[in-house]
Every structure is written in structure tokens, then in C-alpha cells.
Amino acid sequence: MLRSLLFLPGNNPNMLINAGTLGADAVIFDLEDAVSPDEKDAARILVRNTMKYMNLEACEVIVRINSVDTSFWMEDINALLPYKPLVFLLPKTNCKDDVLKVCGYLSECEKKLEAEEGTAFVMPLIETAQGVENAFDIASCSKRIKALFLGAEDLTADLGSKRTKDGREIEYARSRLVVAARAAGVDVFDTPFTDVNDDEGILDDALLAKNLGFSGKASISPRHVSAINRVFSPSSEEIEYAYEVMMAIKEAKEQGKGAIALRGKMIDAPIVQRAEKTIAMAKALGIRGDENE
Amino acid sequence: MNKLVTTIKEAVELSGLKNGMTVSFHHHLRNGDYVLNMVMEEIARLGIKDLTVNASSLFDVHLPLIEHIKNGVVTNVSADYISGGLGRHFSCGVMENPVSFRTHGGRPSDIISGKTPIDVAFIAAPSCDPMGNCSGKYGKSACGSLGYAMVDAMHAKKVVVITDNLVKYPLADWSISETNVDYVVSVEEIGDPKGIVSGTTKITRDPVGLVMASMAAKTIEASGLLKDGFSFQTGAGGASLAAAKFLKEIMLEKNIRGSFGLGGITGYMVDMLNAGCFEKLLDVQCFDLSAVESIKNNPNHMEISAQHYASPTAKSAVVDSLDVVILGATEIDTDFNVNVHTDSNGYIMGGSGGHSDTAAGAKLSMIIAPMFRARLPIITDRVNCISTPGKDIDVLVTQGGIAVNPKNSELKERLVLSGLPVISIEELKEKTERITGKPEKIKKGDRVVAEVVGRNGEILDEIYSVC
Numbered sequence: 001m002l003r004s005l006l007f008l009p010g011n012n013p014n015m016l017i018n019a020g021t022l023g024a025d026a027v028i029f030d031l032e033d034a035v036s037p038d039e040k041d042a043a044r045i046l047v048r049n050t051m052k053y054m055n056l057e058a059c060e061v062i063v064r065i066n067s068v069d070t071s072f073w074m075e076d077i078n079a080l081l082p083y084k085p086l087v088f089l090l091p092k093t094n095c096k097d098d099v100l101k102v103c104g105y106l107s108e109c110e111k112k113l114e115a116e117e118g119t120a121f122v123m124p125l126i127e128t129a130q131g132v133e134n135a136f137d138i139a140s141c142s143k144r145i146k147a148l149f150l151g152a153e154d155l156t157a158d159l160g161s162k163r164t165k166d167g168r169e170i171e172y173a174r175s176r177l178v179v180a181a182r183a184a185g186v187d188v189f190d191t192p193f194t195d196v197n198d199d200e201g202i203l204d205d206a207l208l209a210k211n212l213g214f215s216g217k218a219s220i221s222p223r224h225v226s227a228i229n230r231v232f233s234p235s236s237e238e239i240e241y242a243y244e245v246m247m248a249i250k251e252a253k254e255q256g257k258g259a260i261a262l263r264g265k266m267i268d269a270p271i272v273q274r275a276e277k278t279i280a281m282a283k284a285l286g287i288r289g290d291e292n293e
Numbered sequence: 294m295n296k297l298v299t300t301i302k303e304a305v306e307l308s309g310l311k312n313g314m315t316v317s318f319h320h321h322l323r324n325g326d327y328v329l330n331m332v333m334e335e336i337a338r339l340g341i342k343d344l345t346v347n348a349s350s351l352f353d354v355h356l357p358l359i360e361h362i363k364n365g366v367v368t369n370v371s372a373d374y375i376s377g378g379l380g381r382h383f384s385c386g387v388m389e390n391p392v393s394f395r396t397h398g399g400r401p402s403d404i405i406s407g408k409t410p411i412d413v414a415f416i417a418a419p420s421c422d423p424m425g426n427c428s429g430k431y432g433k434s435a436c437g438s439l440g441y442a443m444v445d446a447m448h449a450k451k452v453v454v455i456t457d458n459l460v461k462y463p464l465a466d467w468s469i470s471e472t473n474v475d476y477v478v479s480v481e482e483i484g485d486p487k488g489i490v491s492g493t494t495k496i497t498r499d500p501v502g503l504v505m506a507s508m509a510a511k512t513i514e515a516s517g518l519l520k521d522g523f524s525f526q527t528g529a530g531g532a533s534l535a536a537a538k539f540l541k542e543i544m545l546e547k548n549i550r551g552s553f554g555l556g557g558i559t560g561y562m563v564d565m566l567n568a569g570c571f572e573k574l575l576d577v578q579c580f581d582l583s584a585v586e587s588i589k590n591n592p593n594h595m596e597i598s599a600q601h602y603a604s605p606t607a608k609s610a611v612v613d614s615l616d617v618v619i620l621g622a623t624e625i626d627t628d629f630n631v632n633v634h635t636d637s638n639g640y641i642m643g644g645s646g647g648h649s650d651t652a653a654g655a656k657l658s659m660i661i662a663p664m665f666r667a668r669l670p671i672i673t674d675r676v677n678c679i680s681t682p683g684k685d686i687d688v689l690v691t692q693g694g695i696a697v698n699p700k701n702s703e704l705k706e707r708l709v710l711s712g713l714p715v716i717s718i719e720e721l722k723e724k725t726e727r728i729t730g731k732p733e734k735i736k737k738g739d740r741v742v743a744e745v746v747g748r749n750g751e752i753l754d755e756i757y758s759v760c
Contacts, residue, residue, distance in 0.1 A: 017728060018501050021664075021692035054728065222500035226507065286712060 001284045002026050003232035004225045005062065005149075005189055005218040009034035010043035020056035022222040023229065028062045031076050032091050040072050044079045051083035062123065064089040068098050074105060081109050081120055087146050092154070093124035095134045096141035103142045118143060123189075127151030128158045132173045135180035147187035147215065150177050153194070163194075165201055167208070178213040187215035196221035206231035233285055234278045242275035242282075296477045297423045301455065302335045304476045305413075308451040310336065313343045314412035317404075317449060319442035320350035321417070321429055321578060324376070325488025328417035328455050330357045331480070337366045345369035347409060349400060349441040349599070350644070353378035354488060362388050371409060373397050373644050380641030383742050385760035392641070392743035392756075394634065397577070398603025398610060398650035399748040401444035406606065408750070414449035416442045416469065417483045421456035425474025426467035429579075430589040432458030434484045437579025437588045438558075439468040443598035446473040457483045468596055491581050496538050496561070497531025501692045505661050506535030508713065509619060509690045514543050515711035516657050516704060518616045523551035525571075526651055527562070527619040529580045532661050534561045536619055544570045555602070555611055556618075556647065558594070563587040566594060575611050577602040577647075603650035605748045612647075612654030620648055622662045622689075624676045627718050629683030629698045631660060632676035634745060637669050639735040639759045641743060645680050650748050652685040657704070660686060664693045664725040669732055672722040677735055679754040680745060689718060696721050735759075 006024035008015045010031045019027045029050070035043040051061060063085045066072035069092070077088065090102055099122060106120045122144050126132055132155065139148050152170045153163060161169040174190065181188035190209035193202045202224045209217050210231050217228045234242070245267055252260040260267050298304045310316065316336070318329045329348065334357070336344065342365050346358065351372050359382045361367045371393040375383065383392050395403065403409040418427035419434040429439040434457055446452050446469045454469070459479040497503060509532075513519050525540070527533040538561065544551065545568060553573040554562045560583030566574050567587075574594040579585045587594045603612045623643070624632040631652075636642045652658040662671045671691070687704055689696040694716035697705040708715050716724070738758030747753040 015500070018504075018692060021504055022500055023504060023507075223498075223503060 001281060002060065002187070002189070003216040004228040005216060006222060006225055007034070007064070007192065007218060007220045010047045011035050011039050013046055016046060016050040017054065019050065020054065020059045023225045024059060024219070024222070025216070025229070026060035026062050026086060027056070028064050028089060028218070030064045031072070032064050032066050040066070044076060048079050048083065051080065051085070060086040062087050062089050064091060064125070067092040068101050073102070077102075077105060077109060081106070082113060084120075087121040087123045089123050089125050089149060091125045091151070092127060092131075093138055094128050094130040096137045099124055099138055099141050099145065103144050106144065120144065121146045123147045123149050125149045125151050126173075126177060127154035129155070132176055135177050136183055139180050139184035139186055145184070145186055147189055148177050148181040149189045149218065150174060150191045152191035165195065165198070165205075167205065174209070174212050174214075182213065188213070190214040190217040192218045192220045193224060194220060196223055199223070199227070202227045203231060233287065234282050238278050239282045239287065242278035245271060245275035246279065294424075296425055296474065298476050298478055301332055301478050301480070302339065304453045304478050305332070305335050305339060307476055308413040308453060310341055310413050312341055315345040315347055315410065317411040317414045317445045318346070318348040319416065319439070319445065320348060320352065320374070321436040321439055321441060322434065322484035322489045323436075324352040324354045325434075325485035326352065326354055326417060327482055327484050328415060329355050332415045332455070333358060333361050333366065337361055337364065342366055343368045345371065347371040347400075347404075347411060349397070350374035350646070351379055352376045355379060359387055369393070371395060371400075373400055374646045375641055375644055377636070377640065377642035380643070384640040384756070384758060386738070386740050386742055386758045388742070391741050394644050394743055394745045396603065396645045396650050396748045397441070397599050397647040398605055398612065399746060399750070401598070401600040402604040402606040402748075403750070404444050404448050405600065405604070411445055411449035413451045413453060414442070414445035416446060416452060416454045418454045418456045418469070419483065420458045420460055420464060421454050421477055422460050422462040422464040422471070423477055424462055424471040425452070425454050425477050426462070426464040426469070426471045427454050427456065427474070428464060428466060428468045430466065430468075430585065431460075432456075434458070434482070434486060434489060435585050435589075436489050437585040438576045438596045440577030440597055440602060441599045443469060444600050451475045453478065455480055455483060457481060490579060490585060495531065496535040499531065501663055502532035503535055504692045505663065505690055506532050507539050508692075508695060509536040509659060509661050510539030510543060511711070511713055512659065512688060512690060512695060512708060513540060513617050513657070515707050515713060516617070517707060518657055519543065519549060521550050523549060524553045524555065524614060524616045525551060526554065526556040526615060526617070526655070528621060529557060529559050530621055533619045533621070534559060536661065537561050537565065541565050541568060541570055553611075555615055556651070558584040558588070560584060563594070566591070575602070603647055603654070603748075605650070605653075610650075610654070612651050615651060615655040617657045617659065618651040618655040619659050619661055620652060620681075622660045622671065624671060624673050625660055625662065625686070625689055626673050626676045626683070627722060629686040629689070629718065630676050630679045631681040631683070631686060632678045633680045634678045634743070635756060637666075637735075639677055639737065639757070641756060645745070649681040649685065652681045653748060658685055658687045660689045662689065662691060664691045664721070665729050668729055670722065670725040670729045672718060672725055678745060678756050682747070682753065689721070691721060693724055694721055
């Protein structure tokens with residue numbers, strides 16, 4: 001389960017070597033924007049060796065390759081596919097053809113490596129107006145797609161709008177991506193909050209993303225990771241309520257009751273579904289075990 | 294009675310300083326201190342030889358001391374801390390006799406007991422009146438507390454105060470009383486304010502430092518010690534300050550009111566006092582301007598002597614009432630022995646200061662250190678120098694996990710129950726070495742250049758020459 005996704009520059013050995021200790025559920029080794037063209041090859045080698053030799057324990061690895069309109073992306077995949085990143089993050093995905101191009105190349109590479117086809121996954125990074133409008137097509141075009149990812153910095157540049165802290169300029173894009181991803185049955189991750197010194201702002205921004213339906217949130221600073229994890233983890237009240245719901249359902253079944261109420265509200269299927277999800281999440285995070293069951 | 298003399302030379306002569314005697318200095322002016330160099334220059338001019346310099350700490354600003362050693366003016370040095378530039382000379386064997394390292398608590402204890410008597414104490418004072426009442430809180434060279442000078446003033450045979458802010462008698466709010474002072478010298482400058490205290494001390498922005506700091510605060514929370522009446526000391530390093538920041542947030546959130554903050558005091562501890570995290574600050578040394586301002590203006594920010602701070606032979610010292618201390622390490626071994634005296638090449642670059650005093654006194658002694666610095670692992674099979682014995686260390690916090698000293702099984706249980714990433718120190722060492730490899734052992738020279746005296750007078754270790 002991914003709540004926090006932390007970008008780390010692919011050309012910074014000190015950050016790469018500490019990747020597993022920064023508290024993020026996943027790190028995104030960045031070969032794109034963080035790395036200048038003349039350092040692409042060095043960064044690729046550093047990232048490859050980090051994935052080859054370092055044990056990042058519970059921390060998952062995502063690699064942001066270069067976009068399909070550059071000459072670097074295929075070399076990125078060649079170098080890193082053998083080390084099985086959780087997903088490849090595909091920057092500047094405008095349409096499903098961009099995704100299918102990468103997926104086709106992944107199939108070729110998997111054959112060469114004699115790996116099972118379709119075992120490498122991708123996460124399109126939606127950061128253009130065209131990408132937002134094509135979000136559902138993109139999210140549903142391949143079984144390799146695990147999630148969508150919103151990139152607000154490039155998007156606002158493309159929209160000609162000013163990027164602000166409260167994010168009103170990306171309200172539409174956020175909602176559009178959540179709807180598209182959920183309709184396609186994949187996860188969706190929110191853009192980083194870029195003021196690394198604003199400890200309150202990150203909490204508000206993460207909470208907004210959670211309430212909109214995002215699965216988790218990216219960060220460009222390790223300082224934001226714990227806030228994101230906190231917001232995207234179920235609270236003790238939510239867990240308590242989820243167990244109460246499940247208990248009420250169990251009792252109702254035992255008593256042969258059809259409709260049930262809890263705390264003065266009717267419990268219907270979506271509430272039960274949410275409660276199950278909360279309990280599963282709490283268990284996965286080791287917050288609460290079976291003691292309430 | 295006239296204690297005011299016109300020159301340092303005159304004061305040295307009047308003090309009766311002779312060959313083979315001991316002179317002492319405090320380090321409140323830190324790397325901005327002019328006084329030790331001024332005094333030693335006059336002593337050298339007077340042809341006095343074979344002296345012992347007993348300083349609470351020595352900094353690189355004191356490099357002229359090396360010439361006095363070469364010329365035979367100084368033949369013995371005793372200090373609680375020696376910074377790297379100066380330490381390199383001692384490591385290269387500039388002095389025939391080994392440096393004697395003590396702790397901030399052991400030094401006053403040995404002065405009082407007569408084990409290391411002081412013949413003449415030279416006390417730099419940012420403010421002083423003509424009869425010797427002096428303070429560090431006022432004047433252009435203000436340094437705040439004069440805690441390390443107090444025992445020297447009370448127990449040296451002769452006491453000379455050197456000031457650059459001579460005020461009318463009587464100076465109110467003195468730290469050292471005229472009853473102990475023989476002579477007063479007024480000079481133009483006793484130090485460079487830029488080197489005395491830093492403008493502000495800042496918490497680290499290094500992500501790894503922040504991870505460690507957050508884990509340190511959670512460890513303290515999980516230890517069971519964080520409750521009303523809690524007492525705490527931390528250093529001025531970036532990660533230690535960040536741990537204090539996280540701790541402050543927990544204390545405010547849980548409405549915990551501690552009893553006191555201790556030690557070298559930074560602006561961050563002052564913020565905690567002002568926020569209501571502590572009722573008092575007990576201050577043996579100020580690290581920044583914010584601390585100097587606070588000790589001057591806030592009656593709950595109190596000055597204490599080094600004896601009161603940490604002496605093992607006092608009837609009690611504040612470290613004995615301390616709950617938690619956060620400390621650093623250049624190395625730590627699998628028996629939790631800590632080195633803060635030498636660097637990775639074996640050169641002297643520090644000293645215990647209050648490290649082993651607070652570790653011995655506090656209920657929870659925590660080391661914060663990264664798993665590796667540059668390419669070198671922090672955990673070794675055996676540290677190059679034992680500064681603080683492992684029996685006094687409870688826990689090591691790194692970015693790769695928390696290692697609890699097996700002697701403290703209750704703490705380990707508490708941390709595991711709180712879901713913190715507890716790992717054995719041996720596993721942590723292996724985990725680190727998988728990244729860094731295992732470095733070769735340092736080749737020691739054949740001469741002992743320093744001995745580390747533990748706070749109870751035992752020789753903890755010897756430091757060998759490097760060059």
C-alpha cells in the first residue's frame with residue numbers, strides 16, 4: 001500500500017544510499033527533470049547500482065524514466081527493467097499512444113530477458129492539458145497501468161495558470177484524474193506540495209487530496225513524508241468506527257436483521273465497504289491487528 | 294585596597310607565577326577567545342617555563358599555544374575538549390608529555406580535591422568591576438554563563454580577572470564574587486564576538502538528520518520518561534536540535550510540563566522554556582545570542598557552575614537528576630563504548646566535555662549518529678578511543694534503526710511495543726557494512742599523546758600518535 005511517494009534525484013548518491021530510511025512507502029528515483037542531459041548516463045548507472053546492491057527493505061522503488069519524446073527513455077528501461085522496479089513513471093503522458101509505445105517496448109524487453117510478459121508496470125504522469133482530457137483513455141489502455149499520477153507544476157505551466165498553495169487552479173485536474181483512475185480501476189497519486197518549509201501547508205494539501213479520493217501523495221522533500229503518511233493512514237477513530245460497523249453487521253446477521261443502524265445512521269453497503277478497506281489498511285500498516293475482531 | 298593592575302604582565306608578576314606551576318583558563322569565549330593567547334604571550338616573555346595549562350577546553354584560536362609547547366613554556370596540558378586544528382599537533386606528538394583529557398565534571402572535582410591544583414586562574418570576563426565581581430552576561434563580549442570558570446575562581450591560589458568592560462563598583466548580578474579575585478586587568482578586547490557565540494543555532498535540514506531526530510523524539514516518548522517533571526539535555530548539533538524540536542511538539546501536544554533543561558544552552562532550549570516545556574533552564578554555557586539574552590533577562594534561566602552541573606564528587610550534581618540526554622559520537626562499538634575524542638584517522642578532534650558525565654547521570658543516555666559518514670561506518674568492533682564507557686549508554690538512534698543496549702531490556706520492550714524499528718547493534722553494524730564495506734583499522738603510532746581520564750579518575754583509554 002502506497003501512501004507517500006518520495007522523489008529522489010537519480011544523480012545524488014547520498015540520497016540514493018539513504019533511500020530506504022526516509023520513511024516513504026516508495027521512492028521515485030528520478031532520471032528526468034532532476035538530471036541534466038549530460039548526467040543522464042551517470043544517473044542511470046547510479047540508480048541501477050542502487051537497485052542492484054542496496055536493500056531498501058519495505059520501501060518500494062519507482063523509476064521516473066525520461067519522456068517518450070526524448071532519446072533517453074529506452075536506455076532507461078534497458079538499464080533498469082532487470083531490477084524490477086514496482087512501476088515506471090512515464091512523464092508527460094499526453095495520450096494512450098504514449099503509454100502503448102512504452103508498453104510495446106516493455107514487451108520486447110521482457111522477451112529478450114525471458115521474463116514473463118506483462119510483469120512490468122507503468123504509471124502515467126499526467127502533466128499537460130491534453131493528458132488531463134485523455135485521462136480515462138490513458139488509465140484504461142493497458143493492463144500494465146497501476147495508477148495515474150498528477151504533476152501540477154508542468155500542468156499549470158501548460159495551462160498558463162499560476163501555481164498556488166491552495167491549488168484552486170488544479171481543482172478540475174485533480175477531480176478529473178481521480179474519477180478517471182477510479183473508473184479504470186487503478187490508483188491515483190497527487191502532485192507534490194512544493195514549499196518544503198511549510199509544515200502546516202503539507203498537512204492541509206494532503207488532507208485535501210485524501211478527501212478528493214487520491215490513494216496517496218508524492219513529495220519532493222523527505223520532510224513531508226511523515227505528514228503524508230499520517231494523513232493517508234486511517235485515524236484511530238476511523239479504525240474504531242470500522243470495527244464497530246463490522247461488529248454491528250455481524251450481530252445483525254446473527255439476529256437475522258435486515259437493516260441496521262449505528263450511532264443513529266443506517267449502515268449500507270458503501271459504509272461496510274469503506275470499513276473493510278479501513279481495517280485492511282490498518283492491518284497492512286500494522287496500526288491495529290485482530291484484537292478488535 | 295586596589296586590585297586593578299594596568300597590564301597582564303603586572304598581574305602575572307604579582308600572582309607569583311613560577312616555573313612548574315599550573316595556570317587555568319575557561320572556554321566561554323570559545324573560538325573567539327583572545328585571553329589565553331595574551332596571557333601565555335606575557336608569560337613566555339617573562340621567561341617562565343615548564344607550565345601546566347589546565348583549560349576547560351581549547352579551540353583552534355589557541356594555536357599559538359603550540360609555539361609555547363615547542364619553546365618549553367608549556368610542558369603539560371589538561372583539557373576537557375581540544376578542537377581539530379590544535380588536536381592535530383598533539384596527535385603528531387608536539388608535546389613530550391601526554392595531554393590529560395578530563396570531563397566537564399571530572400575537572401572541577403579534581404581541582405577541588407587538590408588532585409590538579411591551580412596556581413593562577415586567568416578568567417576572561419565580559420564585565421567586571423574594579424574589585425573583581427564579574428559576569429558573562431553583559432558587555433560587548435557577552436558570553437552568558439561563566440559556569441566553567443567558577444570552580445577555578447574559588448579554588449585557585451591566585452585569581453586574575455581580565456575584562457574589556459570595566460564597570461563601576463559594585464557590578465550587580467555577578468557570577469564570580471570579588472571574594473575570590475586577587476587582581477583585575479582591563480584590556481581593549483577579550484575576544485571576537487563572532488567566535489564567542491553564533492548568531493543563531495539552526496536545526497538540520499538534512500533529511501537523514503531529520504529522520505534520526507524524529508526517531509529520537511519517538512524513542513524518548515516511548516521510554517516512559519516523558520511526563521510532567523521531565524528533564525532534558527541536548528547538544529547544539531543540527532540533528533540534536535531537530536530532536537528537541539520534535540520533542541517540543543510532542544510535549545506541547547500532550548501538555549507535558551518538564552522540570553528543567555540542562556547543559557550548554559541554545560536558543561532552541563530557550564524557546565522550549567518560553568513555550569512552557571520546562572520550568573527552569575540550568576545553564577553552564579551559552580551557545581548562542583538567544584541563550585545569552587535569556588540568561589540575562591529571564592530569572593528562570595539560571596547559571597550553574599561546572600561542579601553543580603556534573604561533578605562526580607559533589608554531594609549531588611544536576612546530571613544526577615537528569616532524565617534524558619542526547620549525545621553525539623564519532624564512533625560507537627558493539628559494546629556501546631563511544632568515541633568523541635578522535636576522528637576516523639585517529640587525530641584528536643574533540644573530547645568528552647559533558648558527554649560521559651551526562652551519560653552516567655541520565656536515566657536515558659541516547660546517541661544520535663548516522664549509520665555512516667562519507668564512506669565510513671559509525672559502528673565498529675572496537676572504538677579507537679573510549680570516551681564514554683558503553684555501560685553508561687542506553688540506546689543508539691540511526692536512520693537505519695534503533696539499537697538498545699542489552700543492559701536496558703525494559704527500554705527495548707517499550708520501544709518494540711511502540712512499533713519503533715529496534716535492531717541489535719550487531720545487525721545494524723552488518724547492515725551498514727553491506728553499504729560501506731569494512732574499513733581497515735587505523736595504524737596507531739608508538740607514542741601515547743593523550744590519556745582519557747574518566748569522570749571518576751580512572752584511565753579510560755590512551756590516544757596514540759598518528760604522524
